[in-house]
């Protein structure tokens with residue numbers, strides 16, 4: 017931490033998150049581009065109102081159902097997610113049975129090691145996608161993100177990809193996988209291509225997703241499956257965009273926040 021943030025500061029929580037990402041960048045966990053991506057996310061969080069909207073809560077239910085009914089679920093982790101929600105990644109993996117795989121756009125040995133260290137410190141025992149383990153390739157992708165683990169994303173039927181890039185999301189969907197994303201921008205290609213798009217901050221959404229998985233585990237597989245049958249991602253995206261439009265119209269009419 018480089019600066020003192022007074023607890024009374026109206027945006028103290030947001031400033032702490034920014035500082036942890038800057039520290040993560042210095043420790044090679046977060047890429048420079050990850051800092052820019054965070055800024056994009058924050059902008060959309062302002063528009064949404066910095067809380068979990070009802071359509072996101074519905075998407076979280078469907079995501080919990082998808083993870084619990086999957087044969088081989090995987091959580092894909094990048095630098096930003098590792099810094100923002102390390103403990104939540106481990107807990108979600110434990111309660112849902114999903115494996116953890118590191119997948120990076122800007123891959124280097126140094127970053128892999130740094131992210132592995134953060135996840136291990138948070139309690140991870142098995143981390144896929146490190147070094148030579150990422151020996152398989154996703155077809156049609158040119159970036160380093162095409163490198164995946166043959167025991168993880170390659171054979172996964174459900175992949176959770178928080179803060180993901182659009183190209184890879186599209187490629188994973190084309191491979192026949194059910195893709196769940198957490199992305200604050202309902203207009204991003206990732207949100208548009210995914211099977212289940214949680215339009216929310218990963219910091220809020222991961223907590224809710226863990227809670228939902230824990231609750232849903234008490235139901236039968238058949239009951240859990242019902243959440244997926246009724247799910248319509250186009251409707252969820254429309255509702256998120258409508259939420260922003262209505263909120264902006266309201267604030268424009270009020271003239272203040």
Ligand code: ATP
Pocket residue numbers: 053054055056057058060100179180181182183198199200201203204205206207216217218219
């Ligand atoms: P796309 O490639 O999907 O069109 P993009 O190129 O704008 O999107 P990427 O860097 O590829 O962005 O992906 C990062 C995404 O993560 C962005 O849509 C950004 O809004 C979102 N994002 C950033 N921080 C958070 C956060 N804390 N919680 C949820 N989403 C976030």
Ligand code: MG
Pocket residue numbers: 180181182183
């Ligand atoms: Mg992108």
